Amino acid sequence: MALFKSGNPVLNEKTFSGSYTYLDSDAEVMTVKGTLNKFGILFLLTMASAGYAWKMVYSNVDVMTYMWVSIFGAFILALIANFKKEWSAFLAPAYALLKGFAVGAISAIYDNVFAKVAPHIITTAVGLTFGVVIAMYLLYKFNIIRATPLFQKIIYTASLGIAFFYLIAIGLHFAHIDIPFLHEGSPFGIIFSLVVVSIAAMRLILNFDFIEKGADQRVPKYMEWFSAFGLLITIVWLYLEILQLLAKLSNRK
Structure with a gap:
């Protein structure tokens, strides 16, 4: 199952920095409300597409080729967005x-594979994901965890390292070489997943901070789409990592 890791970019410090023309007109600047509205649109699109893929899997359609095309297609789009934020x-x-x-195809495959040992693995992963998002938002809102420059550098560096590691793992997978602890329920494999889930969760703090600062600094309106885009990437990454962790724990039963 290691091949189902998140390989998405938008995981470096330069993505969330840059030179913008700060505007005076309220109609032309980024707002928190506008960002959340756009995130809602993206979330609905994600769920609709996931539901379609889920239905295909349970209709006995071979979705593996489509799944890999969608994974690499999404990866390319995220890379382009890093350089062309105005296209977001x-x-x-x-x-x-x-x-x-x-995500829909991956979820359906996990649901099928773990139907006997963990019949509620998908609903559990979804519930835990939303629970973590809410918890991290509260920690950010009440200044319990702050996006200090040191915190940002640590999370950006760790995220970039994980992204490169997963890209290498995917390349090795196509060469028929798998890294055991990525999908095994060994103690090291579980610790690895816990660390990655923690990094993904901390990444949310940076997303929240970026949205708030972008609105305060009155960056261009298109940054609402880019900010919502970054938040979606982090939440999807978090969900996939939690799903992988639950799968490892289920394999130990």
Whole structure:
């Protein structure tokens, strides 16, 4: 199951920094409300696409080729968005559809594989994901965890390292070489997943901080799409990591 790791970019410090023309007109600047509205659109697109892929899997359609196309397609779109943030209004919805299909297919496969040992693995992963998102938001809102420069550097560096590691793992997988602890329920494998889940969770703090600062600094309106895009990527990453962790724990039973 290691091949189902998140390989998405938007995981480096430069993604969340840059030079913008700060505007005076309220209609042309980023707002928190506008960002959340756009995130809602992206989330609905993701769920719709995921539901379609789920239905295909349970209709006995071979979705593996489509799944890999969607994974790499989403990866490419995320890379482009890093350099062309002003295109996010088009790239983000396309990413949501592609990544949603991949997430739906992956979820259906896990649901089928663990039907006997962990029949509620998907609902548990979804519930835990939303629980972590809410918890991290509260920790951020009440300044219990702050996005200090040191905190940002640590999370950006760790995220980038994980992204490169997963890209290498995917390459090795296609060469028929798998890294055991990525999918085994060994103590080291579980510790690894716990660390990655923690990094993904901490990444949410950076997303929340970026959205708030972007609104305060009145960056261009298109940054609402880019900010919502980044938040979606983190939440999807977190869900996949939690799902993988639950799968490892189930394998130990």
